[in-house]
Amino acid sequence: MDGVTLLSSRVSHFSLRVKIALLLKGIEHDDLPQDLRNKGQLLLESNPIHKKVPVLIHNGKPIVESVIIVQYIDEVWSGESPLLPTDAFLRAEHRFWTDFIDKKLLDCLMRFMRGDATNEEFIENYELLEEAFTKLGNEEEGPFFGGARMAFLDVMLAPYAVWIPGIAGVMGLKPASQEQCPRLHNFFQAVLAHPAAKLALPTVEALKEFLVARSAVYRGK
Ligand SMILES: N[C@@H](CCC(=O)N[C@@H](CS)C(=O)NCC(=O)O)C(=O)O
Known part of the structure; x- marks a missing residue:
């Protein structure tokens, strides 16, 4: 093939x-x-x-x-839109926060959907990501970790631009407010407006339909 x-x-x-x-x-x-x-x-x-x-x-x-x-x-495909930064320390940071997303944020969301995690626990993880943004992203350059364009960590986090509102709509998750986490708020808005992400991501409505159909499975019923 x-x-x-x-x-x-x-x-x-x-x-x-x-x-x-x-x-x-x-x-x-x-x-x-x-x-x-x-x-x-x-x-x-x-x-x-x-x-x-x-x-x-x-x-x-x-x-x-x-x-x-x-x-x-x-x-x-290294020539086109490089995703991982050239600086080794920054590459390590992108990988660390990717690991954080998969181990902490996702785990917390999955447990929330099963009724085994609190909203507070989710907000704690969300606020840690906001801190990562403050440290790694240059607000003046743009809304992404990569500044004006999406870098590795942006790609890793982008699907949550529809997953978090989906879980909020169907299962009552309450994300942090714009005031609490402005960088993440801007990031998710920018993802939803980005041509590649827009093409790839399902709509929040489609995701909600999926979650409604799957909620019994998530709840282990
Ligand atoms: N760690 C894997 C996780 C992949 C994964 O969990 N995929 C799910 C869909 S979101 C799947 O294929 N589930 C089918 C199954 O568990 O049987 C990755 O990052 O690709």
Whole structure:
């Protein structure tokens, strides 16, 4: 299989990261949406260990795990819209906060959806991200961690621009106010207005429909 193929699912925040990275870099690719309740042979063969999306197949070779895929994309298509900063310390910071998003923010949101985490816990994590913004992002250059353009950490966080309002709308999550976390507020607004992110992300309404349909599963019923 020549070229670039993305195995993904419609609302998967992990898949959306990869889709945004491909669009930001202008990489031609085929989308193969997967039915995760009835996994196809290609998904099972290309991600035999985790059997999850996203999978990027590049010239017949599968790459899995969203963070690894986006780093791979950045290395292979290095000339177009670089995502990771050139400075090693900053690269480490982008990777640290990505890890934070996956381990703390996402874990907290998943537990919130199951009724096992409080809104306060979510706000604490949200405020830590706001601090990261204050430290890493230059407000005068633009709304992203990468300034005027999306960098690695922006891509990692972008899907939450629809996931957080979706969970708020369906499951009563109360995000921090604009006054409490102005940088994150501006970031999410900028993501929703960004051409690549706009193309990739489902609407908040579509996400709400998905969450309503899945809420019994999230609640473990
Ligand atoms: N750590 C993985 C997580 C991937 C993941 O959890 N994908 C979900 C969709 S959001 C999936 O494929 N779930 C199917 C399953 O668990 O059977 C990544 O970053 O790519």
